[in-house]
Structure formats: structure tokens, C-alpha cells
Amino acid sequence: MAYTAPVEQIAFILNNVVAFRQLAETELFAEATPETVTAILTEAGKLADEVIAPVNRAGDLTPARLENGKLRSSPGYAEAFRALADGGWIGVSANPEHGGMGLPQALNAAVMEMIGSGCLALQLNPLLTQGQIEALEHHGSDHLKETYLPKLISGEWSGTMNLTEPQAGSDVGALTTKAERMDDGSYRITGQKIFITWGDSDVTENVCHLVLARLPDGGAGTRGISLFMVPKLIPDENGNPGMANDLRVVSLEHKLGIHGSPTCVMSFEGAKGWLVGQENKGMAAMFTMMNAARLGVGVQGVAVAEAALQAATAYAAERVQMGPIIRHPDVRRMLAESRAEVFAARAICLACATALDMARATGSEEWAARAALLTPIAKAYGTDVGIRVSDTAVQVHGGMGYIEETGAAQYLRDVRITAIYEGxxxxxxxxxxxxxxxxxxxxxxxxxxxxxxxxxxxxxxxxxxxxxxxxxxxxxxxxxxxxxxxxxxxxxxxxxxxxxxxxxxxxxxxxxxxxxxxxxxxxxxxxxxxxxxxxxxxxxxxxxxxxxxxxxxxxxxxxxxxx
Amino acid sequence: MAYTAPVEQIAFILNNVVAFRQLAETELFAEATPETVTAILTEAGKLADEVIAPVNRAGDLTPARLENGKLRSSPGYAEAFRALADGGWIGVSANPEHGGMGLPQALNAAVMEMIGSGCLALQLNPLLTQGQIEALEHHGSDHLKETYLPKLISGEWSGTMNLTEPQAGSDVGALTTKAERMDDGSYRITGQKIFITWGDSDVTENVCHLVLARLPDGGAGTRGISLFMVPKLIPDENGNPGMANDLRVVSLEHKLGIHGSPTCVMSFEGAKGWLVGQENKGMAAMFTMMNAARLGVGVQGVAVAEAALQAATAYAAERVQMGPIIRHPDVRRMLAESRAEVFAARAICLACATALDMARATGSEEWAARAALLTPIAKAYGTDVGIRVSDTAVQVHGGMGYIEETGAAQYLRDVRITAIYEGxxxxxxxxxxxxxxxxxxxxxxxxxxxxxxxxxxxxxxxxxxxxxxxxxxxxxxxxxxxxxxxxxxxxxxxxxxxxxxxxxxxxxxxxxxxxxxxxxxxxxxxxxxxxxxxxxxxxxxxxxxxxxxxxxxxxxxxxxxxx
Known part of the structure; x- marks a missing residue:
């Protein structure tokens, strides 16, 4: 199941279809020239092809598991993640002050697409970390920023997002996890969270949970919710992982796909946490993270669609039934419609990311409103295309598509979650x-x-x-x-x-x-x-x-x- | 995952929407009155609810497997199959001369829908047997009919369909399995077949393979193909299973869904076979079987859609997020569109089956042409609706839909094959x-x-x-x-x-x-x-x-x- 990063197709959209070229005219993104685009995409593409994609199947066959309460990730994930982190790919658009590259989100989206094509289950780890980086950049105290950002950007630590509780899925306001103020300025967090992606990890030395919880005097609904940083290992005075916090993974879910991504039930049992942003304003801070993640999930849809379409194309070129089936009109129709949809979904995602970048670079409210409008479209259409194209790719494979060894079915199983999570x-x-x-x-x-x-x-x-x-x-x-x-x-x-x-x-x-x-x-x-x-x-x-x-x-x- | 057979919805379509009532006016189907419809549907519905549906999950969790070359079916399958066979449900539209009920195909389609809603993987077994019964009724010699039909109709034996070879999927004419004439009037069959559904079974005492193969002087392409009955155990002079034939299951496929249905690679190693129909006219005989099976697969799509929609409805009625989600406009839209599509697909399948029955009862070529035109529509639309509705049912479940324990994902995995097999x-x-x-x-x-x-x-x-x-x-x-x-x-x-x-x-x-x-x-x-x-x-x-x-x-x- 060889994947080849579609560097030219992505570069063409950035340079010719969306407003990306305007970015290089801003002070903030003066470096985002077509040359940079090509260099970054080529390098990231190589990583996705050669290092990330090869572990995709192993993650499906050998899911992440708990062993005596400790998480064991899928074979090869640790090495692949290390290559990704060491290449600096987690911090493509993070602030250079803390080790990021400071490049546009649009370029990061393109990089994350390639990594997601390679292995969606593994890509979720940096995706959530990037959301956490952004939340901290916007809402974290200086101390939190200094402690956490360099480690998250380097990939020494990873980040998670703890919203959902059994009774509070789409209705976040119904959550009951409690936060109590402590004398030292920290908080005690108690409650259970479900569906926590990469809620534990053995590919990073620490896992940092952003947790939504309610203070005793926080009101009902979403207005009484605050956001806390709750690390698995509490940083010591030198910022190194120290004492274990009072939290644990209760169990992992048995899912349709993304088997390599551990989906955790988390229990916070009086865990130490630090406030992010202001008390009772947790939803605002969470929305920063969620908006970035929503676009990121739309990109995941495009990522899997691309990989599935490439696999279907390769199969159709090889499979002979009265000539190679790629010449059969109906197979050609499936491939052409799929490619046309991938182009459209990718362009919408990159247009959305570019709008976010323009808003940031120029402070323009028009660009911000445009990005806000495009975000749900990018998420929903990107993931729908992901599912539709992966489904079509199974169909192009005929009976072989239904056999797990072929790999086509995995794309369909993996991508199905993208239309559900992050809203x-x-x-x-x-x-x-x-x-x-x-x-x-x-x-x-x-x-x-x-x-x-x-x-x-x-x-x-x-x-x-x-x-x-x-x-x-x-x-x-x-x-x-x-x-x-x-x-x-x-x-x-x-x-x-x-x-x-x-x-x-x-x-x-x-x-x-x-x-x-x-x-x-x-x-x-x-x-x-x-x-x-x-x-x-x-x-x-x-x-x-x-x-x-x-x-x-x-x-x-x-x-x-x-x- | 309780399923309740939609007896009223099916009866309404038969009695009011399609031409079923005209059947009772023919001599052949004079018994097919609304009272018979209600009685049959109610009984079959009870079987589906109480006996078949309960084994569905076990088949997914514990797939059929080979143990020292012997097939072991999933837990509970043998008992559920026995209840189905003993109820006479395999022979609903088979000839009463050999033990069938002689009722219309339309009624059989309705019964098979219910059983398929209960457990698709198990339902495949009688579905293929029914196709074999029809092929033998039309093309078998008297000796073949007398030997095989009573056993197939009673469910003592089951039937399979052996077309596909590695290089010959949609291009059946490319097949290479060989048949040689023997002095005793039988044939020796040698070759490998893949994707053979229920290619072996421990729920019946014999398995009867209809195998497409080429005689030495059979020409190239589909015109040189003949059809043979190749039993696993060769019937002795009393018609009881005797000597083992020279054939075996090489391996089982590891599939996206229908885990309870063994999908076999079959090896025929000079196996004894008997000609069905005429030499070199195998495709015509096979088409009888394939046409019946195509409609049957369309019905499978409806079957799984119905079960998945019922599960989604039950979940939506219970799940509270700012009120039960079944009251949320978007959830209601998903359920209503799904129900409307299930109705449409079911009506098309039953219209097709009724046309087949009218053609048979009246000898009318117009009805035959109508059935022939509706068959590919029933197959493709029925299975597309099956996939679409099962996919929507996962979506209605939200995050829970992605967790395998919920059962929603199984419907989607199971039904996905229906758009692929039987053409x-x-x-x-x-x-x-x-x-x-x-x-x-x-x-x-x-x-x-x-x-x-x-x-x-x-x-x-x-x-x-x-x-x-x-x-x-x-x-x-x-x-x-x-x-x-x-x-x-x-x-x-x-x-x-x-x-x-x-x-x-x-x-x-x-x-x-x-x-x-x-x-x-x-x-x-x-x-x-x-x-x-x-x-x-x-x-x-x-x-x-x-x-x-x-x-x-x-x-x-x-x-x-x-x-």
C-alpha cells in the first residue's frame, strides 16, 4: 500500500487557488514563499512516505493496549513518532520563541494531511498536541507557556483534550467533573472522562491533559466551566517530569478503526491541575483548541481520501478483467469523481487555513469571520469526502476490498470516526x-x-x-x-x-x-x-x-x- | 440490539403498493392471500426476533474458523440454523413436490429480509441454498432433482455457488477450472475457486457445490463453460451422504464483516461432479441462480438497513442531550430520510419479486422483462440504501457508534459486501x-x-x-x-x-x-x-x-x- 505524497497537487492549490500567496506579503509570514512551500512539502512528504505510512497496517493489527495499567503503543509507532518530532513537524506553525517554525497554518495543514495519509491513528497524537499548543499560546500564563510549550513543540511531551463525559457528549454543558481551589494556587480535579484520544502514551515521556471541569461556585451549563492543565507527571522545579499525578487510564475502547490510537476512559482522582485562562471561561479557551482541531479533522478526511484513492488507482491499474480495469468507464468514473472531490475538499481546507493565517497576520476581522465560516464546512465536507472516497476505493477493489489484508477496508474503518469526533x-x-x-x-x-x-x-x-x-x-x-x-x-x-x-x-x-x-x-x-x-x-x-x-x-x- | 420484524410495513407494501394481490388471482398462487401474508410474516418475524438476531453478535466476535481442515461455525449458529430449517423457511417458494411451500418469491423475499435483519452472515447460507434449489428445479436432471432437492429444501444439506477464480472475478469467462468426462457419465473437476460463501459448514450434514468449469473441448470465454454439481460427500445409493469427494477448503478469508459466514478458498482436486443442464451451457444455468441471488442481495441491503435503523431509533429515543436526541431536527432528518429510503428500496425489491412471480404464474413475457429490468435496480439500490442507512445509523449513535460493543458498526461492516458480491x-x-x-x-x-x-x-x-x-x-x-x-x-x-x-x-x-x-x-x-x-x-x-x-x-x- 505505497503512498506517495501529492506534493504537486497541494502546492498547486496553495500557489494558485487559495489566497496563500498573499501571506508572503505580510510581515508575519514573509518566509512563506513558493520555494518554502516546495521545500517543506517535499521533506514532509518523504517522511510520510518512508517513515509514517509503513507503520499504518501494524497499528491496525496490533492495537494500543493496557498492560498492568501501562499503555503499550502499536509496533513501530515510537520510532515513527520520534522521527516526526525530531523533524520539527509538530511545531510547523508554533511560535519560534518556544521552538516552533512560525510558518502558516495552511502549510501545517498540508504537512498534517501527508502524515495523516501515512497513518491516521498516529497523526492524531501531534494533531491534539498542536491544538494544545495553540490553546496555551492564546490562554496560558507565562509560567505554563514556559513549562509546557517547548516540551510539546519538541514532541518530548504530548497533549490531550478532555471534554466528553458519559452524559455530556455534544452537550458539553452537562459535564460534572469537579475542580477545587487549593491554597497553593493549583486546583484538585476529580471526575471521569471518556473518548480521550491518546489519553496515555509510551511514545512521549509525559502526557499533558487539558481538562474541562466545574468549580464549586461555577454555574450550570457551559458558563460555569473552567479549563485546567493536568499533567500525567507533574513537572519539577527544573521543568522535568516529576511525581505521578492522581489520574489513570481506566480502560481502552474497542473501536471500528484507528486501532493504533488509544481511546481512553480517564479517571481524575483529585489530580493536581493549573488554570488555563480565567475561571469559568474554560469554553472560550477550549474553543480555540476545538476550532483548530475541527479544521485539522477536515484535513484528516482529505488525508485518508488521498491515501485510499491512491491505493484504488494502483489496484485499478494492475487488475486485469478484459483489460486493466482503470480503462473501464465505470471504474474511471469512480476514480475521477473521487479525485475531483479530494481536490475540492483539500482546497476548502487550505482556504480555511489560509484565512486563519491572514486573520492572524493582518488582524483583519473579515478574514477571521471567513475562517470561522469555513471551519465547519471544511470539517464536515472534508470528512464526508474522506468517507465517500474511502468507500469508493473499497468498491474499486471489488471482492479484494472486503478482505482486510488488502488495506482498503482499513481506510474506511479509520476515517469513519472523523465525521463524529470534534463535533x-x-x-x-x-x-x-x-x-x-x-x-x-x-x-x-x-x-x-x-x-x-x-x-x-x-x-x-x-x-x-x-x-x-x-x-x-x-x-x-x-x-x-x-x-x-x-x-x-x-x-x-x-x-x-x-x-x-x-x-x-x-x-x-x-x-x-x-x-x-x-x-x-x-x-x-x-x-x-x-x-x-x-x-x-x-x-x-x-x-x-x-x-x-x-x-x-x-x-x-x-x-x-x-x- | 433488539430487532422487531416490521410485519405491518412489509404487509402494507405487499397488499397496497406492489402487484402482489394479483398473484392470488392466478392458479399457481391462489393461496397467497393477505391472510397468508400476515400469518407467514408473523411467524417468520418471531423466528428472526427470537432465534436469529440473538446470534448476530457472537458471529462477529467469534468468526467461523478452520480446525485441522474442518470448519467450525460461530457459537449458536447450528441451533439457529436448525430452527430456521425445521420451520420450513428454506423452501418458502420451492416446489411442494420436493417439500417446498410453493409460495411466491415475494413472500420469500420478505421472510429472507427478516432473517437477514437478524443475522446477515447466517442468512447467506439459506440464500445460496435457495439459489441452488432454483437452478436445479430449472436445469437439473430428474435424478439430480430427486437426490438433492428434498435435502436442500429441508436444510439437511446446503448449497454453494462456485464462480470466482483469482483471475476471473467480474470476467467469469476467464475461468480455468477443468472438467473431464468420465466413463460413468460423471465428470472430474479440477481447479481452485475463491470467495466461496459457506464453502463448508458444520450446520448441515453435506455441502453441495455448483461449480463452473470448462470441458477440454469447451471454447474460450463464457460459451465454453459448463455447470456441475459437486457434493462434499457423494450421495450413496440411498441418497445418504457417503464417500468424501476430492475437494477441500484451503483457507478462510479475514474480512471486514460477516465474520460468521465462512468465505472459502476451495480446491477441487479431481472431484466427482454431475452435469447440470447441458454441456457448454453453464452460464445460462448459472444466470438463473445469479438472478435470484441478485434480488436476494438487494433484499439483504434492505434487511441490514432495517435492523440498523431500528437500532439508531432506539438509541436516539434513549440518549438525552438537551432532551432526547430523537427530537433534535437533524437527528430526525437522518432517521426520516433513512426510513423513507428503506421503504423505497423494500418496495422496489418486492415489486421485482412480484414480477418474477407473475411471470412464472402467467407465463407473460412482459412480466418477465419487467422482473429482468428491476433486478439490477433492486440489487444496486437495495444495497446502496443498506450501506447509506447503516452509515447514518452509526452517525446517529455519535461516538458510541464507533465503539464495537454498540453493534452499530457491525451492521455497516456486514452490509458493505452487498454492493460487491453477486456482481x-x-x-x-x-x-x-x-x-x-x-x-x-x-x-x-x-x-x-x-x-x-x-x-x-x-x-x-x-x-x-x-x-x-x-x-x-x-x-x-x-x-x-x-x-x-x-x-x-x-x-x-x-x-x-x-x-x-x-x-x-x-x-x-x-x-x-x-x-x-x-x-x-x-x-x-x-x-x-x-x-x-x-x-x-x-x-x-x-x-x-x-x-x-x-x-x-x-x-x-x-x-x-x-x-
Whole structure:
């Protein structure tokens, strides 16, 4: 299952499709030139191909396990992680003050895509660490920053995110983990958390938990929640891992995929923690981490889609049934549609990352609003494409795709979680039509204006494609205005199809721009003629409202009543 | 994971939506009254709920295995299979002369759906046996019929289908297994077959293999292929299992799902076989079996979708996150769309089965052509719905859906094979636009006329729904005429989306008919307003041709060139 990092495809999007080139004109990212892009992508690609991808199968076959309460990671993971950390890849966009490279998030996203293509289960470890780095950079005290950032950036330590409790999944406000103030300024954390990715590790010397908990006088709901740094080993006065903290891994989950990533039930038993940000403002700090992670998960979808598509392509080129099946029209259709979707999802993720970078580099609120709007789209569409393309890749393999040894099924099993964690895709869509349209649609309209500008620009060289994008954008604008007129339950009923329609229109735009700028016009046609048209069915569903859904009895869903 | 057989939903479709009631007016199926339907469905439902479903999880956790060359099936399978066989459920539509019930295939399909909801891996065993029964009824000599049919129908013996070889999957004509004529009128079979479902069994006392092989003077391709009955134990003069035949299971595959179903590599080492049908006409006999099995696999998709949807509904009713999540608009959307698709897929499968029955009861070529056209649609749409609904059911479970103990992931893993085996869904679609349109579109047009009649009938009570169905049918007619004008490679490039469009229009029609006849109008609206609209995007893809697919370079699929 050889993977080859798609350096050229990614570089083309960065340099020609999204606003990445504007970054090099800012002071902060003056170094982000096309040369840097190529150098970084080539190096990271080599790591992904040669070091990360080779451990992917072993992690599936030999999951992480607990041995007398100690975590044992999958064979080869420690070495692969060490190579990744030593290459500096955890700190691509971290602050140089603490050892990071200070490069744009967009470049980090591209690097993380490659590593995720290599091995998703292992990539989760640096992904969560990067989220923690960002949360600390924004909200940590100087002492926390000095103690933790260098170790996290170097990969000596890793980071986790502790939100979920059995009764508090999507409803984070229902959490009950307790925090008590101690005389020395620290806190005592007590409670149980579930679904904690890489909640323990033997590939790093310490594991740093960011834990959401409630102070005795914290109110109910999300407003009474605070965020704490709770390390597995408490740093001593020299900043080295010292005494064991009062926390432990209770058990690991037995999952559909990402077997190499230990998913832990964690018990905090009066563990020592330090406040991150302000008391009762934990959700704000957590959102920093979650937003970065959401984009990161969208990128994971693209990552697995790329790897699965490469595997399917290789199989189709070799498998002969009345000629190589890659020449069969239906197999070609599957591969072409998949490639067109991977391009679109990748462009959306990189556009989102670039917007984050532009916001940071220029302080522009428009860029920040754009990034905020694109984040749920990148997450949900990226992961949906991840699942769809991995599923198609199994299909291209025919009967061999169902045999585990082939590896195609692993991609499908692994990627399936991405539509669920970091907020299910339904939650992403509700975020889009709720919070992200709360500006009265300003950010959405700004993007739609840009799409129309793009379509206008493409008209000279690709008139037919440009025309379809234009029409789609106009229809999406109407649907957006209609959405703004509705109450939240009505919006929520149409949220997922609305998000998907938005993604398809964006994807079509990026394809048209690419075709115009020397990219693959045939691929753009595949997307715009075959995939974009579903946007209008999506919008029909988005507009269909709540009444028909309410009118179907629960007993009908349950099969207990004539449908 | 309690499953409750949806007796009322199935009975409603049989009695009100498809042509099942016409069957009771024929001599052959005079007994197929609504009372019989209810009695059969209720009994089979009880078996599925109480006996079959309880072994489903055990089969996943403890796959079938080889022990010193002997097959050991999963815990509880033998008892569950015995109950199924003793209830007479293998022979629901088999000839009463040999112990069958002689009831319509449509009723058998409904029964097999329920058993498949209970445990897909186990249901495969009677499904393949039923295909073998049908092949023998049509093509077997009297001696073969007398020897094998009573044992197969009673479930004392089971049947398999041996087509695939490593180099001959979709290209059956490439097979190399050899048959030699022996002096006693039997044949010697030598070769290796792969992907043989239930290729051995300890739940029956004998296993009967129907094997495709080539005689020394059989020509190349599919025309030189003959079909043989090759039993594991050779029946003695009293018809009891006697000497072991020269064949063995080499190994079992390690699969994504249906772990309880042993998927065997079979080696025939000069095994004794008897000709079924005529020499070199094996493909014709095999097609009888394959057509029945294709519909049966479509039904499997519906079966797993039903079970997965019931599980998701139960979870959504219990899981509280700011109220039970079944009240959340987006969760409701997922459940309602899933239920609407299950209804549509089930109606298409039962319409296909009923057409088969009408063809048999009346000898009508129109009904036969209708059944032939509906078979690939039932197979591909039924299994696509199976995968889509099982995938949505995982999503409804949120994080719990990714944990294997929940059982939701098993449905997704199990059902994934149904889009691949018995001819991939791509092969089904090519069959539809190739062989099934080879009549110049007569059968397709006949169905479209019926759809228009249905829409006309529904106009009085459901004008809006009827209008949409009408329009969709007209567009589908245009697309069909266009398809007929194209050469095969062009048709094949659009085959899958064309099939999906056809299925959606059919599904919408059955929903409209149901709404008109006292069924669930709200569910019909969900389908027609949210799912049907995708048909026009499907038709856009169906019409997009081959040129853009050919224009994308293979290196772009492989990620080795800027896309």
C-alpha cells in the first residue's frame, strides 16, 4: 500500500487557488514563499512516505493496549513518532520563541494531511498536541507557556483534550467533573472522562491533559466551566517530569478503526491541575483548541481520501478483467469523481487555513469571520469526502476490498470516526447555520461575492464552467437569505444539506479557478458536471423545513407501524 | 440490539403498493392471500426476533474458523440454523413436490429480509441454498432433482455457488477450472475457486457445490463453460451422504464483516461432479441462480438497513442531550430520510419479486422483462440504501457508534459486501443499460408508463407529490431515449448514476402510491422533497458521457501530477 505524497497537487492549490500567496506579503509570514512551500512539502512528504505510512497496517493489527495499567503503543509507532518530532513537524506553525517554525497554518495543514495519509491513528497524537499548543499560546500564563510549550513543540511531551463525559457528549454543558481551589494556587480535579484520544502514551515521556471541569461556585451549563492543565507527571522545579499525578487510564475502547490510537476512559482522582485562562471561561479557551482541531479533522478526511484513492488507482491499474480495469468507464468514473472531490475538499481546507493565517497576520476581522465560516464546512465536507472516497476505493477493489489484508477496508474503518469526533458533522452544520450566520449573513455574503468574482474571472477561458458556478452561487445566495429568515429549529432541520450545498459550490469555484490558472480543466468538468448538480437537491432538502420530519411518528422510524 | 420484524410495513407494501394481490388471482398462487401474508410474516418475524438476531453478535466476535481442515461455525449458529430449517423457511417458494411451500418469491423475499435483519452472515447460507434449489428445479436432471432437492429444501444439506477464480472475478469467462468426462457419465473437476460463501459448514450434514468449469473441448470465454454439481460427500445409493469427494477448503478469508459466514478458498482436486443442464451451457444455468441471488442481495441491503435503523431509533429515543436526541431536527432528518429510503428500496425489491412471480404464474413475457429490468435496480439500490442507512445509523449513535460493543458498526461492516458480491453495483448498472435496454427500451418504457399512470392516480389526493413524480418520470424517459442512442462505453460511463436516478423515480412512485392508499404521506413527502431531487443530478452525470473521464490522466488519479 505505497503512498506517495501529492506534493504537486497541494502546492498547486496553495500557489494558485487559495489566497496563500498573499501571506508572503505580510510581515508575519514573509518566509512563506513558493520555494518554502516546495521545500517543506517535499521533506514532509518523504517522511510520510518512508517513515509514517509503513507503520499504518501494524497499528491496525496490533492495537494500543493496557498492560498492568501501562499503555503499550502499536509496533513501530515510537520510532515513527520520534522521527516526526525530531523533524520539527509538530511545531510547523508554533511560535519560534518556544521552538516552533512560525510558518502558516495552511502549510501545517498540508504537512498534517501527508502524515495523516501515512497513518491516521498516529497523526492524531501531534494533531491534539498542536491544538494544545495553540490553546496555551492564546490562554496560558507565562509560567505554563514556559513549562509546557517547548516540551510539546519538541514532541518530548504530548497533549490531550478532555471534554466528553458519559452524559455530556455534544452537550458539553452537562459535564460534572469537579475542580477545587487549593491554597497553593493549583486546583484538585476529580471526575471521569471518556473518548480521550491518546489519553496515555509510551511514545512521549509525559502526557499533558487539558481538562474541562466545574468549580464549586461555577454555574450550570457551559458558563460555569473552567479549563485546567493536568499533567500525567507533574513537572519539577527544573521543568522535568516529576511525581505521578492522581489520574489513570481506566480502560481502552474497542473501536471500528484507528486501532493504533488509544481511546481512553480517564479517571481524575483529585489530580493536581493549573488554570488555563480565567475561571469559568474554560469554553472560550477550549474553543480555540476545538476550532483548530475541527479544521485539522477536515484535513484528516482529505488525508485518508488521498491515501485510499491512491491505493484504488494502483489496484485499478494492475487488475486485469478484459483489460486493466482503470480503462473501464465505470471504474474511471469512480476514480475521477473521487479525485475531483479530494481536490475540492483539500482546497476548502487550505482556504480555511489560509484565512486563519491572514486573520492572524493582518488582524483583519473579515478574514477571521471567513475562517470561522469555513471551519465547519471544511470539517464536515472534508470528512464526508474522506468517507465517500474511502468507500469508493473499497468498491474499486471489488471482492479484494472486503478482505482486510488488502488495506482498503482499513481506510474506511479509520476515517469513519472523523465525521463524529470534534463535533459530529450535524453539530458542524448547526454551527454554520446558527452561530456562523449570526452576523446576519455578512460573512456568507462576502464569500458568495468572491465566488461570483471568481466565476466572472473564469468566464473568458472556461465560459461553460463559469456559468454553472455563477448560477449555483446565485441559488445559494437565495437559500442563504431564506435560511436567515427562519428560526433555529427550522434552520437545524436543513443544516446538513445546506452545508453540503455550500461546500459543493465552493468546491466548484476552486475547480473553475484552477482550470483557469493552468490546472486540470477536465477534472473541473468532472466536478462541475457530475458533483456540483447535487447542490440543488441539497438546497431543496435544506428548504424543506421541519414539518414533514415532525409529522413522521417515532414508531414509523422504529418499524413498528406501517410506513 | 433488539430487532422487531416490521410485519405491518412489509404487509402494507405487499397488499397496497406492489402487484402482489394479483398473484392470488392466478392458479399457481391462489393461496397467497393477505391472510397468508400476515400469518407467514408473523411467524417468520418471531423466528428472526427470537432465534436469529440473538446470534448476530457472537458471529462477529467469534468468526467461523478452520480446525485441522474442518470448519467450525460461530457459537449458536447450528441451533439457529436448525430452527430456521425445521420451520420450513428454506423452501418458502420451492416446489411442494420436493417439500417446498410453493409460495411466491415475494413472500420469500420478505421472510429472507427478516432473517437477514437478524443475522446477515447466517442468512447467506439459506440464500445460496435457495439459489441452488432454483437452478436445479430449472436445469437439473430428474435424478439430480430427486437426490438433492428434498435435502436442500429441508436444510439437511446446503448449497454453494462456485464462480470466482483469482483471475476471473467480474470476467467469469476467464475461468480455468477443468472438467473431464468420465466413463460413468460423471465428470472430474479440477481447479481452485475463491470467495466461496459457506464453502463448508458444520450446520448441515453435506455441502453441495455448483461449480463452473470448462470441458477440454469447451471454447474460450463464457460459451465454453459448463455447470456441475459437486457434493462434499457423494450421495450413496440411498441418497445418504457417503464417500468424501476430492475437494477441500484451503483457507478462510479475514474480512471486514460477516465474520460468521465462512468465505472459502476451495480446491477441487479431481472431484466427482454431475452435469447440470447441458454441456457448454453453464452460464445460462448459472444466470438463473445469479438472478435470484441478485434480488436476494438487494433484499439483504434492505434487511441490514432495517435492523440498523431500528437500532439508531432506539438509541436516539434513549440518549438525552438537551432532551432526547430523537427530537433534535437533524437527528430526525437522518432517521426520516433513512426510513423513507428503506421503504423505497423494500418496495422496489418486492415489486421485482412480484414480477418474477407473475411471470412464472402467467407465463407473460412482459412480466418477465419487467422482473429482468428491476433486478439490477433492486440489487444496486437495495444495497446502496443498506450501506447509506447503516452509515447514518452509526452517525446517529455519535461516538458510541464507533465503539464495537454498540453493534452499530457491525451492521455497516456486514452490509458493505452487498454492493460487491453477486456482481458489483457497477456490473448491475452495466447490465441495466446494456442487456436490459437491449430490447430497444421496451421494458423501461412500460415501467415509465406505469409510473405515469401511478402519478395520474395519485393526483386527486396528493397533487403536489404526483406532479413531482410525473415530471421526474418524463425527464427519466428523455434520459432513457438518449441512453439508447449511445454506444456501450458511453452508456457504461453513465450507468451507475442512471440506475440510481431510475431507482429514485421508482421509489418516489411507490411512496406516492402508498400515500394515496392510506400509507404514510409525511414519509412520502420526505422522500419526494428531499431524496427524489437528487435524480436530476444523477441524470446530469448519466448524460455527461465518457470524454471528461478519459481526459483526466491516470497520473492525476494517482496523485502524481498537479490536478
Amino acid at each position: 459530529t458533522n450535524g453539530i458542524q452544520a448547526m454551527d454554520l447555520v446558527g452561530r456562523k450566520l449570526a452576523d446576519g449573513g455578512a460573512a456568507a455574503m462576502a464569500i458568495l461575492d468572491e465566488i461570483l468574482d471568481g466565476a466572472k474571472a473564469a468566464q473568458a477561458t472556461e465560459p461553460e464552467l463559469a456559468h454553472q458556478v455563477w448560477q449555483a452561487a446565485e441559488t445559494l445566495r437565495e437559500a442563504t437569505l431564506e435560511m436567515l429568515d427562519r428560526d433555529l429549529p427550522e434552520r437545524f432541520a436543513g443544516a446538513v444539506p445546506y452545508l453540503m450545498a455550500f461546500a459543493r459550490v465552493l468546491g466548484a469555484t476552486y475547480h473553475a479557478l484552477a482550470a483557469m490558472r493552468g490546472g486540470n480543466a477536465a477534472l473541473a468538468r468532472v466536478y462541475i458536471n457530475r458533483i456540483l448538480p447535487h447542490f440543488s437537491a441539497d438546497l431543496a432538502a435544506a428548504r424543506a423545513g421541519l414539518a414533514d420530519l415532525e409529522a413522521v411518528e417515532d414508531a414509523v422510524f422504529a418499524g413498528r407501524m406501517a410506513g | 458489483t453495483n457497477g456490473i448491475q448498472a452495466m447490465d441495466l443499460v446494456g442487456r436490459k435496454l437491449a430490447d430497444g427500451g421496451a421494458a423501461a418504457m412500460a415501467i415509465l408508463d406505469e409510473i405515469l399512470d401511478g402519478a395520474k392516480a395519485a393526483q386527486a389526493t396528493e397533487p403536489e407529490l404526483a406532479h413531482q413524480v410525473w415530471q421526474a418520470a418524463e425527464t427519466l424517459r428523455e434520459a432513457t431515449l438518449e441512453m439508447l442512442d449511445r454506444d456501450l462505453p458511453e452508456r457504461f460511463a453513465g450507468a451507475v448514476p442512471y440506475l440510481m436516478a431510475f431507482a429514485r423515480v421508482l421509489g418516489a412512485t411507490y411512496h406516492a402510491l402508498a400515500a394515496m392508499r392510506g400509507g404514510n404521506a409525511a414519509l412520502a413527502r420526505v422522500y419526494i422533497n428531499r431524496i427524489l431531487p437528487h435524480f436530476s443530478a444523477d441524470l446530469a452525470a448519466a448524460r455527461a458521457g465518457l470524454a471528461d473521464l478519459e481526459a483526466v490522466e491516470d497520473a492525476v488519479f494517482a496523485g502524481r501530477m498537479a490536478g
